Structures are given as C-alpha cells and as structure tokens.
Amino acid sequence: MPDLRAPRGMHDLLPEDEALWRFVRDTAERVARLFDYRLISTPIVEDSHVFLRTVGDESDIVSKEMYLFDDRGGDHLALRPEGTAAVARAYLEHGMASRPQPVRLCYFGPMFRYDRPQAGRYRQLWQFGVECIGDASPSADVEVIELQRTLYEELGLGDLKLRINSIGTAETRRRYVEALRSHLEPHVATLSRDSQRRFETNVLRILDSKEDAEHPALQSVPSILDYLDEGDEAHFTEVRALLDTLHVTYEVDPRIVRGLDYYARTVWEFEPAGAGGQSTVGAGGRYDGLIELLGGPHTPGVGFATGIERIMLNLKDRPTAVEAPRVDLYVAPLGEAVNGAAMHAARRARAAGFAVRAGFPGRGMRAHFRAAESANARFIAIVGENEATRDVVQLKPLDVTDAEQREVAFDHLAEALR
RNA sequence: GUGGGCGUCGCCUAGCGGUUAAGGCGCCAGGUUGUGGCCCUGGAGACCGAGGGUUCAAAUCCCUCCGCCCACCCCA
Numbered sequence: 303m304p305d306l307r308a309p310r311g312m313h314d315l316l317p318e319d320e321a322l323w324r325f326v327r328d329t330a331e332r333v334a335r336l337f338d339y340r341l342i343s344t345p346i347v348e349d350s351h352v353f354l355r356t357v358g359d360e361s362d363i364v365s366k367e368m369y370l371f372d373d374r375g376g377d378h379l380a381l382r383p384e385g386t387a388a389v390a391r392a393y394l395e396h397g398m399a400s401r402p403q404p405v406r407l408c409y410f411g412p413m414f415r416y417d418r419p420q421a422g423r424y425r426q427l428w429q430f431g432v433e434c435i436g437d438a439s440p441s442a443d444v445e446v447i448e449l450q451r452t453l454y455e456e457l458g459l460g461d462l463k464l465r466i467n468s469i470g471t472a473e474t475r476r477r478y479v480e481a482l483r484s485h486l487e488p489h490v491a492t493l494s495r496d497s498q499r500r501f502e503t504n505v506l507r508i509l510d511s512k513e514d515a516e517h518p519a520l521q522s523v524p525s526i527l528d529y530l531d532e533g534d535e536a537h538f539t540e541v542r543a544l545l546d547t548l549h550v551t552y553e554v555d556p557r558i559v560r561g562l563d564y565y566a567r568t569v570w571e572f573e574p575a576g577a578g579g580q581s582t583v584g585a586g587g588r589y590d591g592l593i594e595l596l597g598g599p600h601t602p603g604v605g606f607a608t609g610i611e612r613i614m615l616n617l618k619d620r621p622t623a624v625e626a627p628r629v630d631l632y633v634a635p636l637g638e639a640v641n642g643a644a645m646h647a648a649r650r651a652r653a654a655g656f657a658v659r660a661g662f663p664g665r666g667m668r669a670h671f672r673a674a675e676s677a678n679a680r681f682i683a684i685v686g687e688n689e690a691t692r693d694v695v696q697l698k699p700l701d702v703t704d705a706e707q708r709e710v711a712f713d714h715l716a717e718a719l720r
Numbered sequence: 721g722u723g724g725g726c727g728u729c730g731c732c733u734a735g736c737g738g739u740u741a742a743g744g745c746g747c748c749a750g751g752u753u754g755u756g757g758c759c760c761u762g763g764a765g766a767c768c769g770a771g772g773g774u775u776c777a778a779a780u781c782c783c784u785c786c787g788c789c790c791a792c793c794c795c796a
Contacts, residue, residue, distance in 0.1 A: 307787080362794050366721080384796085413796080418721080420790060429796060496793065512792075562795095571796095582796060609796030636754065669749080671756035686754060700756070707755080 311417070311425030319614075321627065326457065326613055327410060330430040333453045337445065339408040339432055344388040346412065350380035356387040356595045358563025367415040381414035384562070385431045386589065386605055387596070393435050394598040403436030404603075410610075422581070422612050431607035432586075435593075438602035440540035443568045443588055444548070450584060450606050451550060454572065459616055462583055464550065466570040467558040468538040470530045472591065478529040479505050489519035506559040525556040534567055541568055560585070564592040568604065574616055583616060584608030630656035630719055632674035633695075635663045636686040643690035647683055647712055654716030674700060681719060683710075 308314055315323060331341065350370055357364050369381035382388050389407055392398075398405045410430045417423060432449055434442045447464070454462050469475060482505050486493070490501050494513040501508065514520050530538065545552055552570075560569045569587035586606025593601035631651050635644035641663045648658045659677045661670045667684075674682040683695035689709075697718055698707040710718045 310787085367794080415795080417794070418792095419788090420792095423795070427796065431796095507794085510794095560795095584796065607796060612796060634755095666749085667754050668752075668756075670754095673756095675756055682756080684754070688754095696754085698755075703757085 309425065311419035311423075313424065313426075322614060322617065323610070326610055326617070327430075329456050330408075330410060330453060333449060333456055334408040334432060336452070337406070337432075337449045339406040339434075339449070342389060342392060342407045342409055343411065344382075344385075344392050344409065346382055346414075347379050348382055348388055348391065350378045352387050352391050352596070353380055353383060356390070356562075356564050356592055357384070361562055362417075367417050369414050369416055383415050384413055385409050385411070385429055385607055386433060386562075387564075387592065389431075389433045389605075390435070390589075390592050390603065391596055393433075393601075394593060394596055399436065399599070399601065404434045404442060405436055406432075406434050408432045422609070422615050424611060428610035429607045430610060431605060433603060433605035435603040435605075436601060438590065440537050440544060440568075442602075442604050443537075443541050444544040446586060446604050446606055447545065447550065447570060448548060450572065450586065450608065453608070454583070457613060457617065459583070459613065461575060462572040462616075463575055464552040464570060464572055465555040465558055466541070466545075466552050466568065467526070467555055468530060468534055468541075468567050469526055469559060469565060469569055469587075470534040471566050474526075474529055474531055474534055475506070478524075478526045481524050481529065482506070482508075485522075485524055486519055489517070493517065493519070509557045509559055526559075527554075527556050537567055560587050564589045564595060566590045570606075572608075581612075582609075583612045626678060628657075628678040628680065629659045630680050631658045632661060632670070632677055632679035632682045632700075633658060634661040634667070634670035634674070634682055634684050636667065636670075636684065638663045640685050640687060640690040643693070644683075644685040646693075647685060647695050647715060650712050650715050651683075651719060654719070656716070656719050683715070 334341070350368070353368065354364060368383055371379055373379055389409060393405060393407075408431065411428065412426050413429050414426055416425060419425060430453075432446055434446055447466075451464065454460060470478070483501070486501060486505070486508065490498055493501070493508070494511065497508045497511050497514050500511075508514065508520070509523065511520075527538075542552075542554070558569055558571060565587040567588045567590070569585075571585040572583050573581045574583065584606055585608075586604070588602070588604040590600070590602040592603060593599070631648075633644045633648045633651075635641045644663075645660065648660050651658045659674070659679060661673055665673070670684075671682065679700055681697055681699055683697050685695050689695055693712045694709050695712070695715065696707055697710045697715070699705040708718075
C-alpha cells in the first residue's frame with residue numbers, strides 16, 4: 303500500500319473511465335448548443351467573498367465546507383464550491399448586462415466541498431451547469447428545465463423524476479418562516495437534535511429532515527405555496543402551464559427548499575425513481591437577488607447544476623454503448639537496428655491521420671502480436687532487417703483470422719490502411 | 721461532526737493461532753530461432769494497512785492509530 307494517495311474524497315479519472323466521462327461531457331455541450339448556451343470558464347479559485355456574500359452564512363457550504371486559504375500576497379481565496387456565484391461575478395465584471403438579454407451561459411468543471419465522502423458525494427466534484435441571466439419571465443425557468451430534461455434524455459436518463467416548488471421572494475419566505483416557527487414552536491422539544499438546532503439557525507431546513515419526516519408536526523406543516531404573493535403565484539402558475547404544454551411530467555413538492563440563500567421563486571430537483579441517499583442528480587432554481595449580493599444592479603437569473611459523478615453513477619447501472627477506443631496500426635520493429643525505419647513508417651501513417659501504437663524493439667514477434675491485440679489494432683506492420691533496407695513493411699489485418707499479409711511500401715502505407 | 725462495516729500481490733478472492741501465505745484475472749517469458757487471439761509451461765509481483773500487546777508461535781486474538789466504504793447531517 304503506497305503511503306501517498308489522492309486526497310480524501312478526490313479521485314483519479316483512469317483511461318478506462320474516460321470514454322463514459324467524455325460521452326457525458328460531449329452530450330452536455332451538444333445539448334447546451336442546441337439551446338444556444340455558450341461555454342464560460344471561470345477560475346477554480348475565487349475571492350472568498352464571491353461565495354461568502356452570496357451563498358448564505360447559515361448554509362453548510364459556507365459554515366463548514368469551503369476550502370479557504372490566503373495566498374502569498376495575503377488575498378483571501380476559496381476553491382469554488384459551486385458555479386453560479388462565479389458565473390454571476392463574471393457577468394458583472396465583464397458588463398454582460400449591456401449585451402442582449404438574457405445572456406445564456408454554461409460551464410463544466412470541478413467544484414470543491416470539504417465534506418465527509420460517501421456514495422455519490424466527493425470533495426472534488428464535477429458539475430455541468432447552465433445560467434440564463436437577465437430575464438425574469440417564467441419562460442426562462444422553463445427553458446432551463448427543458449434543457450436539463452433534454453440532457454438527461456440524451457444521456458439515457460429520461461426516467462429521472464422532476465419535482466418543483468416555488469419558494470417565493472425573500473419577503474414571502476420571511477412571512478412563511480414566521481408561520482413555520484409558530485407552527486413548530488410547541489413541538490421543538492420532541493424534534494431531533496438536528497432539527498432543534500435548525501429551529502434556531504435555519505427553520506426551512508427542518509422540512510427536508512429525514513429523521514423527522516414522520517413527525518406529526520411535520521405532517522401537518524403549513525405549505526409555502528399558501529404564502530406566495532400575487533407575483534410569485536402568477537409566475538409559478540405560468541411555469542407549470544408551460545411545462546404542461548410541453549408534456550413535461552413533474553410533481554409539485556412544497557418541501558423542496560434549496561440549500562443556498564440566493565434562490566427565489568422556482569426551485570426544482572431531478573432524482574432517480576428509487577430515491578435514497580445522495581440521490582439528487584441535478585437541481586436548479588431562480589436567483590433574482592444574487593447579482594445584487596455581489597454589488598451589482600438587480601438582475602434576474604435562473605439556472606441549474608448537475609453532478610457529473612452522480613450522472614455516471616446512474617449511467618453505470620444501465621447498458622450504455624460506449625465503444626472501446628481502438629488503434630489503426632501497430633508497428634513492430636524486430637530489433638534495435640530497424641527501430642528508426644519503424645518510426646518512419648509510424649510517422650507516415652500518423653501524417654495521414656491514423657492512430658498508431660509504436661511497438662518498441664527488444665520484444666519477440668509473439669509479444670508484438672499480443673501487444674497489437676491488446677491495443678485492438680486494425681493492422682500490424684512488421685519491420686525487420688529485410689523490410690527496413692527497402693522502406694517497406696509487412697502489413698497484416700488483425701480483425702480476420704488467417705488474414706493475408708502483404709508487403710507495402712512506406713509511400714503506400716496510408717492508402718493501404720484505409 | 722455522529723454512527724456502522726471493512727483493510728491479504730495491480731484487481732478479485734482463499735486462509736481465521738503452527739502453511740515456503742493459496743488461487744483466478746492481469747503482466748512478463750517460453751512452447752512456435754519472423755507471425756496474434758485458444759491451449760500448455762514457467763516467472764515476476766504481498767514487509768498480510770501502520771504501530772503496540774498477548775502467546776513457545778499472530779495474516780489469524782486484543783488495543784491504538786490510519787485509510788476506504790456505507791448511513792446520518794448536508795448537498796450535485
């Protein structure tokens with residue numbers, strides 16, 4: 303057992319996982335393009351205030367999960383725990399408010415949260431996310447949900463369940479939190495310790511406690527939907543109407559509250575049918591107050607983020623057609639003396655766009671064939687003394703049994719590989 | 721942060737007080753002195769997670785630590 307390992311909760315992505323990973327990434331970028339969302343890459347590190355100001359002091363992300371450090375110049379930096387605040391910062395910094403609104407952006411990259419790892423939860427996690435900034439209409443919410451739904455469908459995860467809710471504006475939540483507090487107050491003593499703590503810090507969080515889910519006080523809890531104001535109500539109604547028109551199936555779940563403070567109005571989650579554990583594959587919401595928290599003008603926005611590892615987790619349970627990578631040609635030099643000639647042959651093939659695995663001298667014929675086999679090569683080119691002096695190779699197809707082998711000059715190698 | 725399970729070659733697993741620590745996959749080589757996939761033979765590869773203790777004897781029992789996994793919390 304080596305004494306140096308990858309940091310806790312962080313993982314190496316091995317070549318054999320690459321194909322599936324690339325499939326997910328390519329699909330995400332392709333679907334984003336279908337909706338005209340453009341890729342933006344922000345630094346992995348931000349001024350810590352980008353998150354401290356926006357995410358919410360009571361959130362676990364800020365209170366215990368951030369990787370914080372000071373650099374040599376004394377700047378307070380954070381490894382980004384999520385993408386939205388960083389994208390919003392870039393929107394502001396680059397004056398994107400003066401572009402045609404809304405601005406449609408997407409990102410793909412690693413996020414960092416110092417948390418105890420478990421199934422589907424990592425300290426370095428990859429997210430794909432989408433942000434539609436600068437438009438307050440329900441159409442924007444639905445466009446983002448539709449993009450996310452399309453993505454899952456294209457990935458083969460079309461059976462994920464969508465649950466949506468509206469948590470109103472900050473004012474709505476103030477009134478609701480008050481009602482929630484007075485509803486729960488008489489029962490505090492009988493709630494779990496965690497919920498008792500949350501009663502003081504963040505009452506909304508009690509709603510998604512697994513421990514107290516069966517508690518009578520929670521069964522009879524008031525619904526936030528009854529506290530929406532007229533504008534919230536109209537917005538949510540329109541979102542649902544549009545989803546219905548598109549035949550998107552969803553379930554309204556008044557228990558959904560997002561972990562981050564900047565959310566407003568529409569919030570949603572996608573999870574597998576047999577939910578449990580760290581099951582949420584992707585979640586999103588509207589964040590009309592976020593850019594103000596960063597010191598900008600009031601700017602509406604809506605987006606989602608989805609966890610790549612969680613997508614992979616769900617993908618691994620089902621048959622996916624991801625073809626194994628293969629090589630066009632394996633070049634087998636028989637001895638040191640012909641190594642240069644073999645390298646020339648390889649260069650010719652590569653120049654024509656063929657993938658070539660170079661065998662190195664010092665191995666026997668059988669070893670070369672086995673290596674070519676394991677590279678899943680279409681052809682093997684044998685270069686011995688006899689061939690090297692005449693600039694030719696013995697070329698043999700490997701896919702068929704008892705294939706005919708023929709002599710091919712370097713000059714004709716590319717066409718022979720076609 | 722809390723609770724539970726587990727750590728034996730690169731991977732999977734056997735062994736559960738006395739074995740040169742076993743097998744499969746993979747890797748390397750030979751059988752075929754320049755021709756693959758199958759088969760056969762051989763080889764390399766493990767201070768049995770670390771440290772301490774019990775014992776004539778510890779991979780096996782006990783303690784501590786570390787790591788991984790799972791659940792809670794929280795979240796993607």
